Amino acid sequence: MSYSDADLLDARLAAPPRPGRWISAAITLLLAAMLVHSLLTNARFQWNVVGQYFTSSSVIGGLELTLWLTAATMSAGFVLGVGVAYVRLWGSSLPRSFAFGFVWLLRSVPVLVQLLFWYELASLYPRLSFGIPFGPSFGTTDTAHLFSGELAAFVTLTLDVAAFSSEIVRGGILSVDRGQSEAAKSLGLGRLRTFRRIVLPQAMPAIVPATGNLLIGTLKSTSLVSVIAVVDLLYSVQLIYNADFQIVPLLLVATLWYVILTTLLSIGQYYVERYYSRGTRGTATVKGVDLT
């Protein structure tokens, strides 16, 4: 069989048939429909109760605590993490081993266990003195008054974020070509300026997605503080369902809020990534972001 060149030139270009796609799409749609149907028709979800509590003042109060705890631990932890990464990469040997030990220890102990430790600090060190190490002390205070649940939560999550973000930052920095810092050096830029102006901005495209992940993880980790009676989003709904036993609808209230916050953070991440991809021609990484 032969065709004329003109026929071939006029022909439409088509993708090969992919029957598998149609089947998988049909199955996905079916499952989604079943899920929605069940969500709407199963009366035990009690959507009316969800609606009733969704913006109640105690839930909003818990939401606020979750938000500030996330924001505070994430910013303090990230700054600390950048410092730890800096020391691990360029510090002298003793600080470097300390930084390594810090990351090792913090990553080895579950956050919940660390949280309980900080909360129980008073039983480990009942009194805290200020003075010269191994020398005279100027003042003493009871740790029981010092470490409230909220402070324990802040310290634990901050240190946790610092440990993980330091590894993220370190990885990002290692991904920047060595020639960049050599060029900066040859131009007479100081070490700190080179780090801040040249290396760190270029490490950001590698740092941002992983940090977005960490931020979302931290947002959800804040729910752990409910075990030490800090009234976050989760604990605020628990307080309500402990009184009226409407467990499922109140957990849904918390769930919906977590989903909303995570969605907002993901959208923010998209814009941050776009900002840091300046100067790179391809935008594939930005387009590839999953907004869920």
Add this chain to the structure above:
Amino acid sequence: MTQTDAGPLLRIRGLRKSFGSHAVLHGIDLDVQRGSVTVLLGPSGSGKSTLLRCINHLEKPDGGFVELDGDLIGYRPVATSQGKVKRLQELPSRELTRQRARIGMVFQQFNLFPHLTVLENLVEAPVALRRASRREAAATARELLERVGLAGREGAYPKQLSGGQQQRVAIARALALKPDLLLFDEPTSALDPELVGEVLRVVKDLALSGMSMIVVTHEIGFAREVADNVVFIDGGRVLETGRPEDVLNSATHERTRAFLEAVL
């Protein structure tokens, strides 16, 4: 800066450098006169780049010294009471930084800062070193860009430029600090053949303007045309040094002749 008009601009004596057990430089002696162009030739792995990187202390030498305009690079001599030099103490990073600003460097891979525009690439160092205000530095940067034939590309990001254009920006960036000496580390080796000429023209113009420089290159034609002094290095030693016509036409070492035959 002390301007001692007598003597060479750069003096290298007995420079040694090893990476682990592998010795790269075996005692290099080299003088660079003010306003002259020195071309370093040699096979890959011969130590040319390492030598260049020792000159601005990107690599720490294991022995010997580099002196720019009478100032030791990277070290401060500490004397004994008898007035002898007891040791060479490495300078704190702040002073190293200041010394490096006197020596410009152009890299094989350009190493422009990809997240900064062309103008920002040129402005960064003069502003960081408090040599100029942002406005003054930008004005100087525009002049330099015009000089390398890139007027009007201030707002472009490096990736939007061709390799030849990027390398010309890198040269302008090195010039922004008004260095006493410019080092070129194979400035055209990463370029497509048709872009080599535009970069070499800029380097040649600089040479004619009286800039002191050391150029590592495989462009023999460039060496013949522009160099005042050609140095052939092999196995971490200076095998041959002299005027281009002498070294390139009547090399004394067999090794040099073999190399020149291979690259020509």
